[in-house]
Amino acid sequence: MTIYDPDTLAWAYLSRVVQGPSTYLGTLVEQLGVQEAARCVRTGDLPLEFREKTQARAHLDTARRDLDLMEAMGGRLVTPQSPEWPAWRMLAFDGLGRAAEDNSPCALWVVGSEKLADVTERSIAIVGTRASTSYGDHVTAEIAGDLAADGWTVISGAAFGIDGAAHRATLGVGGVTVAVLACGVDRAYPSGHARLLQQIARSGGVVSEYPPGTTPAKFRFLARNRLVAAMSDGIVVVEAGWRSGARNTATWGRRLGRPVMAVPGPVTSASSAGCHRMIREGEALLVANASDVVDVAGPVGVGDCSEDEAAVRALDSLSGNSRLVYEALPGSGSRSVNQLAEESGLLINHVRATLPLLELEGFAGSDTTGWFRIK
Template sequence: MTVELLGGADDPRRAHDPRRLAWAYLSKVVQGPCPALSRLVDDVGPEEAARAVRERYLAELLGERTVARAHVDTAAHDLDLVAGMGGRLVTPEDDDWPQWRLLGFDTLSASREDGAPFALWVLGSRSLVELTERAISIVGTRAASGYGEHVTAEVAGDLAVDGWTIVSGAAFGIDGAAHRAAMGVGGLTVAVLACGVDRAYPAGHARLLRQIAQNGAVISEYPPGTTPAKYRFLARNRLVASLSDGVVVVEAGWRSGARNTASWARKLGRPVMAVPGPVTSVSSTGCNRMIREGEARLVANAGDVLEEAGPIGLREGVDGGVVRDLDAVRDLDALSGDALLVYEALPALGTRGVRELSEASGVAVEKVRAVLPMLEMEGFVDSGDTGWSRQR
């Protein structure tokens, strides 16, 4: 499923949609969660709420949150800018809004300012509902060790191969390793930013963020032009936690953003998992202590993660560290040699042609052509107009 993107500056669907402009204006004014404004929009609609903000016709609390930027209206520019980057604004009125993922915020105190996002700016054409239907968040230190990056790549890659979206924060270290591992096996990944989606942060991940947006999504609750700030990273962490079935922490100090994400996961009712590390490693003190004090469950591979966060009854067996649904996935032990190489070369989602499979698997083209019909008869693969895919 993909979401239809708006066209260029002359597209009347955007240029003449006052409701969409109102959402963009209000997002700019509050720049983050604002339960009071969200309730006002629910009561009177975004256009009337925008008029109330502009005219300062507000309750005292809401006025304090909006008065500083009430005169700033860059809605049309912001929508044009993001559309030009291949993105869009997603609001609670849209079918694309991940409503059920955000329900956990409703259980928190109504007075909190760190509630559900007001709106989401998104780069990428895939539906947020689709992307977050089966998702695991993987977070950790920026100063990752070789051990941490290796474990992250193994866990994220195995989960992505099994069709799970990997959610993280696009930072250096563990975050980046998780995103790359998911894309490396043809899987999906979502990056949540603490700044506008028009800003590559960190700058060294500009290319990575572009790659993520091509087949996954880069999202932020902050409008274009918003710069990173410490409090925005802390707010970002709650979205990383909320958009998945569970949070895995790989290497984290005792006081760290990753532990903050884990804390949010517990508040929102998500399972928290941690990978243990060497007792001599400063990078693993947070993980080891969370495990010791019962704040997180110990996990060592993707199978452990899915035992904690996967659907009840899904996990019936373990194959090479990855727990598999024995009723839904054929037993790959039946495959060997060229057949296994060709099957493993298929992406987790999408299709590949014969020549692409040959290059990815290292199996000659003629042997790939001979193997594929056998795999199809055995129920491992499907064929279509665009190539071959794994059978779901």
């Protein structure tokens, strides 16, 4: 039988009793320590307001059972004392109000092969409607796949529609993805994504602030959205109705200081009405691909120019004969050395001396038909 340290048992107990964000609990732990805070909750040695919020579940000390279940699933409880706690992500909650939902989670139940702090170090959240169209699925797959291939973690909520498309595209390119649930991590929700959640756990992680056995509920989805936003560098909304949970995630993103982006859709599509509204009202920046997303949410200097712009800047290094011979190369097809001499106005021996230099620098190539332009 696994022996758990007292702090871990206390965190697991508090997670079961409080179930979600709590303003008072954070203050209590900070002042007394987690073990003493757990004792106060268990005995009811609390101010009346908080005692009334915890007394209904204060007797539910299932900490050891919950931790055993997580261990059997290959999971663990990640607490603010854990090395893998995404501490700098959670700092964003410090600047919010005193409402309960404005707080960071008590602890996080995680099933996954990677450390949570590591996989959320460079991450983008992709969310959207459950009733996605083929257009939305396609755009989501393109953006998620390209981000994942470039080393970004893709975070979403494992729902049907856009969420599922983002997770599957990431897995399809061998990337890392994280699913944040509004129920216990031992529950496959939706049930149709049971296998997908298993794949996500092997790739990155399945995360919840709710203890094992907790069932989904509307208020838990709204609370879950704040974690999706908090653990990302930015939020991309692909297809969202006029009123949707995805827009709630975007709202959390703005509150937490994360850039919010939206993908436009056909003007006749009700599925994109929410995205169009966010763009029109200045709530989100318009993005069309992964490069746009990195421009907005990536580190300064990353993704700040297009491939065409990069090529133009590289050409600035060409001068003299190199520039003349390069300009003589055709945009399509190839030319012989004699043709290039005529086109550039240079002597043949000068063209022959210049072409290998252009080839070494990646500007030109040759085959049996002659020389051609690469960039």
